[in-house]
Amino acid sequence: MSGRAWRLSARSLLKITDVDGSQSGDLFAVAADDLTDGQSNGRTFDYGGTVGLTTGSILYSRRSRPLMKIIEDEVGRHDFLYAPCSQEMYEIQYGAATPQPNCYDNLTGALAAFAVSAATVTIAFNFFMNTEVGPDGKLRIHPPVSHAGQSMTLRAERDLVVAVTACPAGTCNGDGGGARPLDVEVIHTE
């Protein structure tokens, strides 16, 4: 349930596998040559023309630079609308009175070792998170459709720092959500 971060060279691959199924996670990528140039849902929607990302979709940065491309996707349902769950989110949405494990702390904690400021993490790519936008704009979160062993692979489009965490939020996962592992394989090409 903790976050990990890596330095990826351009063309390296990141393969994420849902080991037991129905477990979502959060990813944050930022350009290595400008650690304030993080991924942007708004820019990604601009150039992709859709809120639904899958094979072929590119995650763009705030400065409109390609960061990662989805080159394989066995799941097909992901979210790029929601911010990473955070302590404040658990307090506001669920009345939490004690510290909760959360994606924001996991991502920013892992990224800090690479000198990425927490202020840069304004949004996450919530892979395997299954969000529906109703015709009235209302948002509904359904359990992930990912089955045990299904994966997605993203390719670094430039030198990056990337962080990944499994999501502990019950609402974003199937029964027992947050307690399941994700397998993350980094395939360096240099």
Add this chain to the structure above:
Amino acid sequence: MSGRAWRLSARSLLKITDVDGSQSGDLFAVAADDLTDGQSNGRTFDYGGTVGLTTGSILYSRRSRPLMKIIEDEVGRHDFLYAPCSQEMYEIQYGAATPQPNCYDNLTGALAAFAVSAATVTIAFNFFMNTEVGPDGKLRIHPPVSHAGQSMTLRAERDLVVAVTACPAGTCNGDGGGARPLDVEVIHTE
């Protein structure tokens, strides 16, 4: 077509009027006590449960703090999915080879006078911009539904710096879009 920014005390009002109709614009708000704590579409979707903002909706910050509340809305169609149009956007989407007036430069230019870093402007609230999310997730941009004289009013929920610009992008506006004025009235309460 240029941007303006203001320091707003909590409870001050910002009233935006579409003078001639069918003209959208961009707004960016940031907390005065933390100039890295800018508005966040992800947090706003978290707590509002919808991508459709209107009267009663609160714009939340990256740190989950309320920044502005829409207290009056005669238009009812706005966008919080797209990043502000930028020079890079005109180059990538439309093949622009020369400098284009754009919301990002207008917002960041106006905010610079208040020491707000351009890196904080990761997303804009695109008021009067009429975006449709299809059942397949695909995005379509329609002309604004705002008529001449229609307005929306936002209240500062804390001390803020706020910038506003009219949007020059033809696709986001009706015929002649980008050439029309917006009237912005700041009603200070102290």
